Amino acid sequence: MSRDKTNQKSIRSMIQENKSSRSQSAVMEKVVPKIFLICAIISIFTTIGIVFTLLTETFTFFNRISIVEFFTNTRWFPFTSDENADFGIIALIMGTLTVTAIAMVVAIPIGLAAAIYLSEYASAKTRKVIKPILEVLAGIPTIVYGFFALTFVTPLLDKIIPGGISIFNALSPGIVVGIMIIPMIASLSEDAMNAVPNSMREGALALGATRFEVAMKVVLPAALSGVIASFVLGISRAIGETMIVTIAGGSRPTADINVTESIQTMTAYIVQVSQGDTGYGTTIYYSIYAVGMTLFVFTLIMNLLAQFISRKFREEY
């Protein structure tokens, strides 16, 4: 008993003693939020700075090449004499969209099916094993995926597809970008489905629904906003993907859709110019800003779309 009392006393006195250091912590309380505010402002200003640079250089580019030509010409041949050069971004956009479409055809069904399995069928044990593996897959550097596309998937496709496939093509990087996005879609969709309360599953099961019916007609609709947002983020990621398409996609911009032939995406073009010996101030130099701006607008639209969809499809519960 007496020991208890001394203990109590000592803690009380310790707290009293610590009060003396309060003045120090009061300063901290005032300063720390300001430091955090500065950090927040830095991130905002860098973003604004980047967009500003992008805009001014893009503006210079459009002084040389008309914006109408940029968006209507279907040929992109910049590396030639200025009179013969073509700056029709549609060729690059088509490359990007082809790869993105192939990637989504691969990633959406597999990612969604994996998410449904993990959320609705897998035991807690299985989930514990599979989820970290998915996250490791998400951590593989994209350059490794690029190698994988060029040295494994392309030769494989060459054997499978009758008539073969060129070394650089849209199909191989498309598939591999899809594989890269699977964990993202699976993980985000699984989170959304996991957030659906169990009482809803029970309600449906008690009506004699099978587990598949519960997954498709209760859980998936209830989680739809999160699931679609994961698709849109996946698309946005595929549009911005650079390394895989640079390594395995080739550098022949074309507005024709032929997945077995070489293409060039917007990102791959920017890499090509950045690595080459293009002089400062040339039209080609400014063109990468115009392409970058287009890319930025694309991903921005996708992110806004994701937000809009999250709100629009939300089933309130």
Add this chain to the structure above:
Amino acid sequence: MDITINKQMVQKNEKEQDFTPVFKINNLNLWYGQDHALKDIKFDIPEKQVTAIIGPSGCGKSTFIKTLNRMVEMVPIVRMSGEIVYREKNIFNPKYGVEELRTQVGMVFQKPNPFPKSIYENVAYGPRIHGIKNKKVLDEVVEKSLRGAAIWDEVKDRLHENAYGLSGGQQQRLCIARCLAIEPDVILMDEPTSALDPISTLKVEELVQELKKDYSIVIVTHNMQQAARISDRTAFFLNGEVVEYTDTSTLFSNPSDKRTEDYITGRFG
């Protein structure tokens, strides 16, 4: 003296069991891992009556009602022995599909759990998954079920609004309507009014009285007054065992077991 009277009462009660049983439970045992949650449960549940299950928290009453439609199997570590015969068929027989059982034996949960869909879609959900697609038939089912659950007048003008806009009591009656829509034989209710206010509780209780004309109802409740008000027969559970099972009026006015008496007079639980 007391003891002989009680014995007579028990015999009389046993004689009175001339109802048609919808469920016959024989030597049901259930374990959660090592925890023996239900011990040698053995009694019959009558057709078109209200059977109340009462008992203190943790006595196994919710576990018991969930075995009747095999919802208890949602818990991965559960093990069972014995048999539950529903209309002459053992529900644990592997040939007897769990979906088929649950189509016959509906359930209303402790917390209202409507789907995040419209009121109409909530009620139409059951018929839809069982293959009814005709819009006219569905419209009729929805109206009939909502009327059956005494909520039609409150929601008829807002059938296509989200069910989560309803009050808790309305949501619970909507869940009852959802259950009625597939025309089950038995309705299990797991503390259906524990999350509701007194007025909503009264409405649900009145509804139960209405429903027993057409359905056999098993209701778990921690509220003894509720059991006394609405049930025909009552089972008192304690520590996973059935201590006493008899007519509600007998159980509350003249319990034969000391523990029942202690519980209903509020000495524990």
